[in-house]
Amino acid sequence: MSTENKNRLALRMKADTKRKIDQWYKATGCRSRNQFVERAVNFYVDHLAVQDDSGTLPRAVLSSLDGRLGMFEDRLSSLMFKHSVELDMVMGILADAYEFTPEDIRRRRADSVRTVKSTNGRLPFEEKIRKPDGGTEDEWPD
Numbered sequence: 666m667s668t669e670n671k672n673r674l675a676l677r678m679k680a681d682t683k684r685k686i687d688q689w690y691k692a693t694g695c696r697s698r699n700q701f702v703e704r705a706v707n708f709y710v711d712h713l714a715v716q717d718d719s720g721t722l723p724r725a726v727l728s729s730l731d732g733r734l735g736m737f738e739d740r741l742s743s744l745m746f747k748h749s750v751e752l753d754m755v756m757g758i759l760a761d762a763y764e765f766t767p768e769d770i771r772r773r774r775a776d777s778v779r780t781v782k783s784t785n786g787r788l789p790f791e792e793k794i795r796k797p798d799g800g801t802e803d804e805w806p807d
Contacts (some may be wrong), residue, residue, distance in 0.1 A: 676702075 691700035765773075 686698050686701055690698050693701060693704075695701040695704065
């Protein structure tokens with residue numbers, strides 16, 4: 666490399682820092698300490714330019730990820746709203762069709778919480794119909 670278009674910079678450092686440079690400049694494929702220090706400074710400056718602690722991802726990548734996550738959030742919010750509307754309709758129909766006492770509602774809520782926790786929310790509707798109180802499907806409900 667030509668030294669004519671490079672500027673000289675006087676640099677003072679602690680002995681430990683110099684030892685680290687001596688230890689790592691050959692291991693990283695640099696031909697000189699100067700090249701190692703220049704690469705380290707450029708890497709750090711690029712990191713500062715990103716202005717983010719998540720690493721040195723380019724702004725375009727971060728922007729793309731933010732956009733995708735935003736689309737995912739919007740889609741999930743829309744689906745949850747639709748689900749809530751359907752659930753409210755079912756609860757309204759049941760409330761109109763049956764007269765539940767507050768004790769019936771507390772018991773049903775406790776049963777539902779227990780069931781969802783034990784199945785991690787993966788209990789098919791068909792299985793709930795066949796086994797309403799944990800009985801076998803061969804038993805006739807009372």
